[in-house]
Amino acid sequence: HSVSCGLLILIVIFSQNQKSCQMLNDSTVGIFRDSKELRLRRASIRCCVMSADAFRLALCSHRLLELDASWASEGLTGASVVSGLVSSPECSVSLQRLSLNGLHLDWGSLEESCVGFSSLLGLRTLHLANTDLTDDILEDICSLPHLESLDISCTPVSNLSALLQCKNSLRSLIAHRLRQLNMSPSRLLFVLSQLDALRHLDFSDDRPPAEDTDGRDGDEVARQLLEGSSRILPSLVSLDLSGRKMIGEAALAAFVESRSGLIFLGLLATGLSSSHVLTSLRNLKVTGEANENQVCEALRKYTERECFVQKALIQLYRLTTDADTAQPDMLELVLGAMKSHPSSLHVHLVATACVFNLTTQDLAEAMPVSLICSTITQLLHAMKTFPNHQQVQKNCLLALCSDYILQDIPFDRYVAAMLVINWLSNHQDPTLQRMAVAVISILVAKVETFKNSRITQLLAIVQQKAMVGVVDSTLKFALSALWNLTDEMPSAARSFIQCQGLELYEEVLESYYNEPTIQQKILGLLNNIAEVKELQADLMDEGLLEHIVILLKDTQVEVGVRYFAGGILAHLTSKAEAWTLDQDFRDAILKQLHESIITWAHLEREMVSYRSFCPFCPLLQTCQPSGVQLWAVWAIHLVCSQNTSHYSSMLERDGVTELLKALAAHPDTHSDIQRLVGSILRTCKWIKFYIYSTKCKKEKRNS
Numbered sequence: 001h002s003v004s005c006g007l008l009i010l011i012v013i014f015s016q017n018q019k020s021c022q023m024l025n026d027s028t029v030g031i032f033r034d035s036k037e038l039r040l041r042r043a044s045i046r047c048c049v050m051s052a053d054a055f056r057l058a059l060c061s062h063r064l065l066e067l068d069a070s071w072a073s074e075g076l077t078g079a080s081v082v083s084g085l086v087s088s089p090e091c092s093v094s095l096q097r098l099s100l101n102g103l104h105l106d107w108g109s110l111e112e113s114c115v116g117f118s119s120l121l122g123l124r125t126l127h128l129a130n131t132d133l134t135d136d137i138l139e140d141i142c143s144l145p146h147l148e149s150l151d152i153s154c155t156p157v158s159n160l161s162a163l164l165q166c167k168n169s170l171r172s173l174i175a176h177r178l179r180q181l182n183m184s185p186s187r188l189l190f191v192l193s194q195l196d197a198l199r200h201l202d203f204s205d206d207r208p209p210a211e212d213t214d215g216r217d218g219d220e221v222a223r224q225l226l227e228g229s230s231r232i233l234p235s236l237v238s239l240d241l242s243g244r245k246m247i248g249e250a251a252l253a254a255f256v257e258s259r260s261g262l263i264f265l266g267l268l269a270t271g272l273s274s275s276h277v278l279t280s281l282r283n284l285k286v287t288g289e290a291n292e293n294q295v296c297e298a299l300r301k302y303t304e305r306e307c308f309v310q311k312a313l314i315q316l317y318r319l320t321t322d323a324d325t326a327q328p329d330m331l332e333l334v335l336g337a338m339k340s341h342p343s344s345l346h347v348h349l350v351a352t353a354c355v356f357n358l359t360t361q362d363l364a365e366a367m368p369v370s371l372i373c374s375t376i377t378q379l380l381h382a383m384k385t386f387p388n389h390q391q392v393q394k395n396c397l398l399a400l401c402s403d404y405i406l407q408d409i410p411f412d413r414y415v416a417a418m419l420v421i422n423w424l425s426n427h428q429d430p431t432l433q434r435m436a437v438a439v440i441s442i443l444v445a446k447v448e449t450f451k452n453s454r455i456t457q458l459l460a461i462v463q464q465k466a467m468v469g470v471v472d473s474t475l476k477f478a479l480s481a482l483w484n485l486t487d488e489m490p491s492a493a494r495s496f497i498q499c500q501g502l503e504l505y506e507e508v509l510e511s512y513y514n515e516p517t518i519q520q521k522i523l524g525l526l527n528n529i530a531e532v533k534e535l536q537a538d539l540m541d542e543g544l545l546e547h548i549v550i551l552l553k554d555t556q557v558e559v560g561v562r563y564f565a566g567g568i569l570a571h572l573t574s575k576a577e578a579w580t581l582d583q584d585f586r587d588a589i590l591k592q593l594h595e596s597i598i599t600w601a602h603l604e605r606e607m608v609s610y611r612s613f614c615p616f617c618p619l620l621q622t623c624q625p626s627g628v629q630l631w632a633v634w635a636i637h638l639v640c641s642q643n644t645s646h647y648s649s650m651l652e653r654d655g656v657t658e659l660l661k662a663l664a665a666h667p668d669t670h671s672d673i674q675r676l677v678g679s680i681l682r683t684c685k686w687i688k689f690y691i692y693s694t695k696c697k698k699e700k701r702n703s
């Protein structure tokens with residue numbers, strides 16, 4: 001926008017999320033160079049990759065009130081930001097809030113030793129958490145005349161005496177996790193107790209259990225702070241002591257009772273959060289582990305503190321193990337934790353378990369779809385980040401393994417299937433394998449352009465199982481996935497062949513002769529291949545076909561298996577010109593097809609479903625041998641009688657009705673086929689009439 005009327009405009013550059021971080025860089029930030037047309041007041045280049053020069057040229061000529069350059073990378077250091085700001089006559093007086101969390105201060109590089117934070121005379125709020133702040137710099141900062149709020153968490157400062165300089169203005173001090181503090185408890189308590197204007201004090205510390213003895217002095221100061229009378233820090237309304245041990249309930253009670261205006265207490269990992277003195281204080285916000293409110297408060301408050309986040313998540317997990325109502329707010333907090341600590345194993349280990357408990361089947365259905373979508377994104381991120389961590393993968397798979405999520409929620413199924421398959425190819429834990437294959441078999445059915453090379457991995461599972469001869473759900477799922485994968489997907493069928501799938505399947509078919517569920521899935525896949533004209537030559541293998549004929553003939557074998565055997569043979573024999581084996585063999589197969597099919601009993605249960613009838617069309621031509629026609633007609637009759645409304649419209653759509661009518665009318669059509677065709681056409685006509693008449697009734701009622 002071009003701004004002409006000289007109005008003061010306020011632009012906030014949002015770069016809180018990763019996307020906008022990628023957008024704001026040396027070249028794009030250049031659009032802000034013209035400080036006459038565009039007047040920036042608040043700028044955030046948080047997490048951006050930017051050089052010191054680009055920063056100075058584009059941003060320092062504005063009269064900035066606020067700047068957040070936390071976690072910026074590339075050339076920006078604390079020193080370059082401050083010298084840039086100081087060099088601008090505008091900023092050096094206007095700036096009130098500055099955040100440089102996570103930056104390398106690199107103070108030694110400052111050329112003029114007289115430049116420092118104290119040159120930014122208007123500064124009221126300064127955030128320097130996770131920097132290399134030193135005692136000297138702190139001394140300089142504390143000489144700022146209006147300093148109200150200071151965050152020096154996770155820095156190596158050792159001496160807080162400098163704070164005495166700003167004791168009349170400082171209202172908020174965040175001094176979380178100061179590990180190198182080197183002051184006696186009495187001296188520290190003295191300094192703190194002089195801060196008369198202080199309303200908020202954060203003196204928390206997160207320590208892994210192994211380092212529990214390190215913070216004893218700090219714990220002692222915390223205890224004395226609580227016990228001291230309300231004359232110490234008289235304005236205090238918010239105190240965070242999370243992680244401080246051995247304070248004791250008596251000290252807490254004394255503190256709470258002497259301060260009526262308290263609004264916040266941080267008590268996570270202090271052992272005090274379930275203290276009875278807290279129960280009566282309704283308006284007091286508390287972080288801790290005693291109840292859901294405290295745990296959620298901790299997750300909100302400590303987003304950036306990994307150790308606290310992990311502790312709070314462990315409590316949340318405890319609270320959700322028997323969750324029976326949907327809690328979208330909680331799920332949101334868990335996702336927030338995962339996003340804030342994208343590479344923390346500790347956080348993801350617990351967070352993924354929480355996600356599972358918060359989304360088990362019907363709970364997920366009661367939550368907003370967008371929330372479940374971002375949950376899946378986070379789960380996939382976790383799977384990608386911790387590819388070899390068994391428990392994280394297990395939690396993610398458990399959460400994904402839901403019909404609702406896999407079927408109804410929009411997400412990148414291709415990426416998901418890749419992650420699961422990649423994991424599967426490197427791991428052999430049977431429970432997880434079963435789950436992974438179950439997830440894949442649903443995913444691949446939905447992914448249209450599935451990368452074919454991955455078939456190898458599913459084949460490896462089949463091979464591994466077949467070698468020991470077991471029949472388990474992993475084997476069945478792998479076979480189902482391959483079957484679905486190749487359904488009307490010639491490219492997938494081709495790579496199956498290239499991956500030596502046929503050789504493997506021929507072996508498996510023979511070694512599992514008495515396992516109809518296995519045979520059905522194998523023959524189902526071979527059917528998919530037989531439907532593809534260009535691949536039929538690959539099936540012209542006398543050994544394989546003889547074996548399939550045996551299955552077709554065997555009256556002891558289930559019709560479900562013989563049906564697929566018939567399908568393969570019907571497709572292969574339907575093209576006389578493509579038949580490369582012995583002609584007598586083809587004639588024998590055709591004869592056998594007719595003789596077998598006519599004896600098959602009608603099946604009640606659903607055995608197969610078709611996405612289209614197109615593969616049947618060549619088989620229904622009037623010139624085809626009766627064995628070929630009979631198989632196709634029997635198949636259509638089967639699915640139409642099981643799900644008439646669905647398949648009768650497919651008959652119309654794929655032009656099969658016309659072919660059936662032509663067959664019925666042709667004088668050479670065998671009477672067995674005539675009979676079945678008549679039955680199909682009657683059923684479908686009836687359903688068409690039924691649908692038509694109910695529609696008319698509805699329309700009448702509506703008018």
Ligand SMILES: *[C@@H]1O[C@H](CO)[C@@H](O)[C@H](O)[C@H]1NC(C)=O
Pocket residue numbers: 022023024025026027028
């Ligand atoms: C800066 O970001 C833009 C937009 O994201 C990108 O097209 C450009 O290549 C980036 N430039 C540099 C120097 O990184």
Ligand SMILES: *[C@@H]1O[C@H](CO)[C@@H](O)[C@H](O)[C@H]1NC(C)=O
Pocket residue numbers: 139159160161162
């Ligand atoms: C701490 O800093 C104060 C000045 O701010 C100084 O007088 C004191 O000697 C320092 N203490 C130590 C132990 O360095």
Ligand SMILES: *[C@@H]1O[C@H](CO)[C@@H](O)[C@H](O)[C@H]1NC(C)=O
Pocket residue numbers: 320321322323324353356357360
């Ligand atoms: C939560 O997960 C644990 C295992 O991680 C399981 O034992 C428990 O049943 C789950 N609770 C719910 C409500 O799903």
Ligand SMILES: *[C@@H]1O[C@H](CO)[C@@H](O)[C@H](O)[C@H]1NC(C)=O
Pocket residue numbers: 609642643646
């Ligand atoms: C018929 O098939 C369609 C599509 O596969 C399916 O949605 C529907 O539930 C089936 N109906 C019956 C009665 O099986």
Ligand SMILES: CC(=O)N[C@H]1CO[C@H](CO)[C@@H](O)[C@@H]1O
Pocket residue numbers: 441445480481483484487524607608609610611
């Ligand atoms: C068309 C097809 O092959 N569908 C199969 C997909 O896999 C499921 C089992 O997971 C079978 O039941 C379908 O018949």
